[in-house]
Amino acid sequence: MSRDILVWVEQFEREAPAASWEAVGVARQIADEGGGGVIACVLGGDGLADLAEEAVAYGADRVLWAADPTLADFRVEPYTTVLQQLVREHEPGTILMAATFRGREIGPALAVRLETGCVADCTELHFQNGELMATRPIYAGKLLSRCVIPERRPQVFTTRVRAFPKPEPDVSRQGEIAELLPSVTEDEIAVKVTGFKDTAGGVSLADAGVIVSGGRGVAGPDGYEPLRELAQLLNGAVGASRAAVDAGWIPYEHQVGQTGKTVSPDLYIACGISGAIQHLAGMRTSTVIVAVNKDPEAPIFKIADYGIVADLFDAVPALRDALKEKLE
Amino acid sequence: MHIVVCTKYTPDSEAKMSVDEEGNISWGDSPLIINPWDEYSVEEALRLRDEHGGTVTVLSMGPDVALEALKHAVAMGADEAVRVWDEACAGSDTLATSYVLAKAVEKMGDVDLVLCGKSAIDAQTWQTGVALATRLGWPSLMYAINLVELDREQRSITVERLLEEGRQVVEAPLPAVLGTTKGINEPRYTSFIGIRKAAQMEYPLWTLEDIGADREKVGPQGSGVRWPEVFEPPAREAEAEIIEAETIEEEARILVDRILAEKVI
Numbered sequence: 001m002s003r004d005i006l007v008w009v010e011q012f013e014r015e016a017p018a019a020s021w022e023a024v025g026v027a028r029q030i031a032d033e034g035g036g037g038v039i040a041c042v043l044g045g046d047g048l049a050d051l052a053e054e055a056v057a058y059g060a061d062r063v064l065w066a067a068d069p070t071l072a073d074f075r076v077e078p079y080t081t082v083l084q085q086l087v088r089e090h091e092p093g094t095i096l097m098a099a100t101f102r103g104r105e106i107g108p109a110l111a112v113r114l115e116t117g118c119v120a121d122c123t124e125l126h127f128q129n130g131e132l133m134a135t136r137p138i139y140a141g142k143l144l145s146r147c148v149i150p151e152r153r154p155q156v157f158t159t160r161v162r163a164f165p166k167p168e169p170d171v172s173r174q175g176e177i178a179e180l181l182p183s184v185t186e187d188e189i190a191v192k193v194t195g196f197k198d199t200a201g202g203v204s205l206a207d208a209g210v211i212v213s214g215g216r217g218v219a220g221p222d223g224y225e226p227l228r229e230l231a232q233l234l235n236g237a238v239g240a241s242r243a244a245v246d247a248g249w250i251p252y253e254h255q256v257g258q259t260g261k262t263v264s265p266d267l268y269i270a271c272g273i274s275g276a277i278q279h280l281a282g283m284r285t286s287t288v289i290v291a292v293n294k295d296p297e298a299p300i301f302k303i304a305d306y307g308i309v310a311d312l313f314d315a316v317p318a319l320r321d322a323l324k325e326k327l328e
Numbered sequence: 329m330h331i332v333v334c335t336k337y338t339p340d341s342e343a344k345m346s347v348d349e350e351g352n353i354s355w356g357d358s359p360l361i362i363n364p365w366d367e368y369s370v371e372e373a374l375r376l377r378d379e380h381g382g383t384v385t386v387l388s389m390g391p392d393v394a395l396e397a398l399k400h401a402v403a404m405g406a407d408e409a410v411r412v413w414d415e416a417c418a419g420s421d422t423l424a425t426s427y428v429l430a431k432a433v434e435k436m437g438d439v440d441l442v443l444c445g446k447s448a449i450d451a452q453t454w455q456t457g458v459a460l461a462t463r464l465g466w467p468s469l470m471y472a473i474n475l476v477e478l479d480r481e482q483r484s485i486t487v488e489r490l491l492e493e494g495r496q497v498v499e500a501p502l503p504a505v506l507g508t509t510k511g512i513n514e515p516r517y518t519s520f521i522g523i524r525k526a527a528q529m530e531y532p533l534w535t536l537e538d539i540g541a542d543r544e545k546v547g548p549q550g551s552g553v554r555w556p557e558v559f560e561p562p563a564r565e566a567e568a569e570i571i572e573a574e575t576i577e578e579e580a581r582i583l584v585d586r587i588l589a590e591k592v593i
């Protein structure tokens with residue numbers, strides 16, 4: 001095993017999510033501190049050359065890309081097989097990827113095939129006595145756990161989305177880019193992708209820098225309109241509490257919390273959300289939290305940085321107008 | 329159809345978690361319950377059984393308290409329940425846990441479909457389902473939010489699964505491992521008859537020998553990951569600054585200034 005770090009950079013329609021660049025940034029830092037190089041791997045159907053160059057700009061020393069019809073859609077089997085092939089050829093000591101839906105599936109699948117450990121959803125990663133020590137939230141973020149993979153190599157870590165900074169791309173960086181011939185054929189793959197439905201609707205919650213979230217206080221599907229306007233102005237996404245999702249006012253994909261998404265935006269604006277512990281579980285690590293609620297006793301004010309005690313149907317439009325004024 | 333549902337017991341999601349000086353985790357007097365994510369799997373399994381016939385077996389690796397999860401699933405309507413445990417299993421990570429669960433599924437022999445929850449609300453790794461599928465060499469269909477079709481003739485299953493950008497529609501042959509998520513169904517409550525049945529039922533305990541598991545592959549020696557320290561995160565500082573002014577417009581302007589000063593937009 002070498003000290004090299006393999007990072008899988010995921011893509012959708014030839015674009016990588018910010019979370020993958022965050023993972024490359026973490027790999028770069030580990031390599032600079034502990035030695036070894038950063039090998040990025042990009043898999044897909046075709047047209048990956050630009051992405052490979054981007055990976056260099058974000059910090060990779062080498063980029064190996066494989067374009068093949070079997071890799072056009074994300075699937076666990078062929079993706080894991082190609083990554084395993086890469087591990088055999090390059091013997092990295094550490095493997096990193098973003099803890100997205102895809103990464104959370106590939107990380108453990110690869111780890112089992114390699115009979116090694118996988119630490120999921122790391123929010124911190126640093127050297128301690130020469131070993132990589134990870135920190136990850138457990139019990140819905142009520143506790144934190146340090147995790148280490150003491151013996152087995154390679155060791156696998158997935159990095160929590162938005163927990164690490166996205167590096168500044170440097171287009172003058174030089175790196176080696178090579179094509180890889182994947183060793184999979186379609187008849188070996190059991191799972192077939194037969195369709196795709198776009199339900200995210202614009203900015204995805206996980207990547208959003210700003211989230212405007214609404215709970216039971218929005219009082220119906222139409223109540224989300226002012227929130228959407230505010231979100232749009234901030235180039236953000238719309239979130240929801242479980243109460244609103246269960247009422248059928250907004251699809252599950254928007255739910256934030258213990259049984260929804262865990263998000264960590266720079267700014268989280270909670271409107272008409274009481275702040276139940278299961279909701280806080282999904283957003284407590286946001287950088288700045290703003291709460292708008294009619295009830296001054298609402299528990300959301302206990303973790304918010306700023307609060308307005310008012311009817312959200314007055315406050316949210318006022319906020320939108322005040323923002324428009326400032327941004328102009 | 330033989331459908332297996334993997335369940336874990338966890339503290340209630342309301343539990344106030346704490347860590348003592350020795351590093352022992354405590355959840356106060358909060359009850360231990362079935363992992364909330366696993367209720368979706370139990371519900372989906374019951375619906376499939378009612379439509380296609382067959383048996384639903386719930387499976388848990390864990391000490392005595394794991395019975396709470398099994399009992400809840402039986403009270404919802406599951407037919408059989410199996411617990412696997414040996415002191416040697418304590419300290420298993422998902423590499424080791426998936427090995428034990430795979431051995432138990434293999435022992436059952438006739439399994440068509442295994443269901444797992446998206447994640448267990450304690451360690452919340454989201455790993456066990458896909459790790460189990462990989463162990464068994466079966467297709468992994470995680471984060472399924474809609475079961476489109478199970479075709480018994482063709483022995484195939486079609487689901488919509490979540491990705492960041494939308495829902496991927498995937499089809500796979502059986503046997504397979506399905507990971508459920510909220511939105512796939514609305515789990516039923518336990519019934520009186522179910523609760524009675526759960527109280528009277530036998531819960532067989534399978535040992536490592538029963539499932540033919542290699543002791544070297546369970547517990548810490550079978551695991552890749554160690555967790556030397558668990559601690560409470562620093563609390564978010566005190567109460568919110570409540571913005572107060574004559575009018576809501578003025579409050580909004582002050583708030584915008586505060587937000588701009590934070591440099592988050």
Ligand SMILES: Cc1cc2nc3c(=O)[nH]c(=O)nc-3n(C[C@H](O)[C@H](O)[C@H](O)COP(=O)(O)OP(=O)(O)OC[C@H]3O[C@@H](n4cnc5c(N)ncnc54)[C@H](O)[C@@H]3O)c2cc1C
Nearest residue numbers: 215216217241242243257258259260272273274279294312
């Ligand atoms: C196992 C489990 C998992 C759960 N997972 C989640 C999860 O993932 N995410 C989640 O959110 N919840 C989750 N919950 C539910 C959680 O416990 C709460 O029930 C839920 O978060 C409440 O949603 P809410 O704040 O929108 O509604 P409420 O608690 O009803 O609060 C509504 C708030 O809106 C305010 N309000 C009303 N009208 C207005 C108005 N016009 N203007 C301003 N304010 C107004 C009220 O003062 C109140 O504070 C879970 C629960 C369990 C048991």
Ligand SMILES: Nc1ncnc2c1ncn2[C@@H]1O[C@H](COP(=O)(O)O)[C@@H](O)[C@H]1O
Nearest residue numbers: 334335389444445447448453454455456
């Ligand atoms: N000890 C266990 N016994 C049975 N099933 C488990 C166990 N641990 C995890 N699972 C299953 O795996 C899912 C994901 O758990 P985790 O990977 O721990 O987040 C859970 O929802 C369960 O379905």
